[in-house]
Amino acid sequence: MTAKETKYDIVIVGAGVGGICAALAAARLRRSVLLVEEMKEIGGTGVHSAVSLICMFRDKNGRPINNGIHRELFPQAYTVGKGLFDVEETVPTYDEKELKEKYEALLKAEPLIAVWTDCKVTGVVTETDKIVSITVAPGEGEPVSVNGDFFLDATADGNLSAMAGAEFQIGREEDGKLQTATVTFKMTGFDPSKLQNSRIATWGGIRSLRQELTVHYKQLKEEGGTRNPRPSVLCFPYPDGRGILFNSTAVTDVDPTSAESVAAGMREGTEQALQLAEAVKRHPAFAEAEVEFVAPKLGVREGRRVIGDYVLTADDCLNARKFDDMVAACAYSLDIHDPLGGGAKLVKIGDPGYYHIPYRALIAKGRKNLLLSSRCISGTHEAHSSYRVMSGVSAIGEAAGTAAALAVWSKANDARDVSAARIRYVLQAGGQFVEGDVEKVTLK
Ligand SMILES: Cc1cc2nc3c(=O)[nH]c(=O)nc-3n(C[C@H](O)[C@H](O)[C@H](O)COP(=O)(O)OP(=O)(O)OC[C@H]3O[C@@H](n4cnc5c(N)ncnc54)[C@H](O)[C@@H]3O)c2cc1C
Incomplete structure (x- = not known):
């Protein structure tokens, strides 16, 4: 543990790419953040399951549609190739040890972020439609109760949302089966x-x-x-x-x-x-x-998908759908590793090669202060197979952290009171790719 406070503006559970990007985004807006991770070290799947490829983050013309924190994490990928998969083009990959060091340096640079590792969130106290506090069980010592104004589920598998009683789905529609898991x-x-x-x-x-x-x-x-x-x-x-x-x-x-x-x-x-x-x-x-x-951790591709105010579908992805409340974008194909083990099937996103992720897919249905900040956002099994990659999840995390910080700044009672246009204004100021109207925000 790096701090002993038991009240933070924003509490983020899970320190994979989604949780880390959310923490950075929120702390850079000067809100206090607790990032809780059950493993002894931060990094999540992208570090401990070692995944390697910096998946497609460009539109059909080679324009990046995940800038922002993704670009800070993987600057090398922005200078190689245009994502055309040409035989002569360099494959954009990363080294998991270097990524972990990058995460640590970026988090350390933010004095408003406390990182608690080796701390598992084991319980949630709710009051009607809000989370009041979570129980954090350290590897050694007594459990601690932590309060927050807004809570982010960055556990990948929707563990926080399930504990908070939020609705979720798991597996493909026909038989509930999940994509295969992998030890790299x-x-x-x-x-x-x-x-x-x-x-x-x-x-x-x-x-x-x-x-x-x-x-x-x-x-x-x-x-x-x-x-x-x-x-x-x-x-x-x-x-x-x-x-x-x-x-x-x-x-x-x-x-x-x-x-x-x-x-x-x-x-x-x-x-x-x-x-x-x-x-x-x-x-x-x-x-x-x-x-x-x-790799020391089993690479799990899929877990719970928490139901939000909107459920993103394969049609939305493949038809490159745009949403008025977009807060993130994704250019990666649908990529389902056959639940029965028969290999992966990739289907490309239609022109112009990316789709919008709406803010509503990041808000847990029926919950006012629970945002989804990892691959557990609201979408179908097929849609999830696309945005689950690190380019998609980093943009989701950055958007969720920004939304939570704006909600705290404006003393919002409900995440829905923060408009997507305001979230986009802040994201854009930080270099992130957004589309749609923006609404100016002054933070004082
Ligand atoms: C084998 C494999 C290969 C892949 N290949 C690629 C690839 O080449 N390129 C790519 O971009 N993507 C790839 N992906 C997908 C991508 O790596 C993941 O989907 C993405 O990293 C997930 O990020 P996340 O933040 O949602 O979750 P994670 O990185 O999994 O982070 C979730 C964190 O939450 C923590 N946590 C969970 N429950 C609790 C709790 N109760 N209390 C405290 N902490 C908790 C976990 O320990 C974990 O650290 C691959 C995935 C797998 C499995």
């Missing part, structure tokens, strides 16, 4: 000169590498050497070109709301990872390669 891992020490295309930092090079490695992976499957249901190898280059991140294991039927199910998923995913690494080492370029690390 990194390999180093390979020899690119032994590859058909040694330029693995480009799209052409990494695609060629995947094909070469899939031959050995298929052989492993034919031998019965793995239960991994994926049909092929998916991997990405590290920015320095010396490491490869394998995002290529697939665990079905993980229930993210059950600790036992997540632990079992981690065991299965780790086994698949080590089996795949052995298959990769059959390629002459990888004969001397080593597994540098296996």
Whole structure:
């Protein structure tokens, strides 16, 4: 813990990309923020599950539609390529250790943010349609009760909202199944000169590498050497070109709301990872390669989707729908990792290549001071498969933190009393991409 106060203007639960962007946005508007994280270290999925790719954040013409804090986190991606996936274009990726350091530096620069790690939120006190306080259980010591004016659910799986009794959905409509979970891992020490295309930092090079490695992976499957249901190898280059991140294991039927199910998923995913690494080492370029690390946290793609004042749909995404109350935008395809394990299916966003995320999808239905600030915003299973990536979630977090700070500044009783035009005014001033009218805000 870094502070002992038990009242903050804004309380954010979950220190992944959504929670961190929200905390930064709110504190930069001079409101006091508590960021609570159950793990011993901040970073969430993007750090501890090591995901690598800086997913598409540009429209069809190459114009970035997630600037703002996303650009502070991943400046390198704004200078490489135009997201055309051309064979010669550099694959925009990041190193999870560097991202964690960036998060820490940005949070440290804000004196109004208190970060409590190794602290799990275990309970919520509500009064009719508002959260009054949360119970925070530290790894060691007594639980603490913390009050706030506005609360943000940045837990990815909607854990805070569920504790607050908010409505949610989970899984796809037909059978409740979720996208597969993955244990990623990194390999180093390979020899690119032994590859058909040694330029693995480009799209052409990494695609060629995947094909070469899939031959050995298929052989492993034919031998019965793995239960991994994926049909092929998916991997990405590290920015320095010396490491490869394998995002290529697939665990079905993980229930993210059950600790036992997540632990079992981690065991299965780790086994698949080590089996795949052995298959990769059959390629002459990888004969001397080593597994540098296996991600310490199971990568869970999907959990609860909290019902908000609007439910974003696949049609909204694919038809590049615009909303009057937009507060964020997303350009990433629908990307569903088959719940039965059959690989990923990508469907591109229609022209001009991005859609709006409305403020209403960030407000938990029937709750006045609960905002959604991670991949648990209000949307269908299909829509979620798009905005769940870090470009989408960083914009969602920045918008949620800004909305909460404006709500506190204006002493609003309800998040709905803050207009999207005001949120956009502030977001735009911070460099974020917005569309629609803006309404000037003076903070005194
Ligand atoms: C295997 C995999 C590969 C992916 N690949 C990519 C990719 O290449 N590019 C990309 O952009 N995106 C990718 N994604 C998606 C993306 O990484 C995540 O959707 C995104 O990082 C989620 O951010 P978040 O802030 O919503 O949640 P998280 O980063 O998961 O953060 C939620 C945090 O809340 C904490 N928390 C939960 N409950 C509590 C509680 N009760 N008390 C306190 N803390 C709590 C958790 O410990 C966690 O740190 C991938 C995801 C997976 C799983």
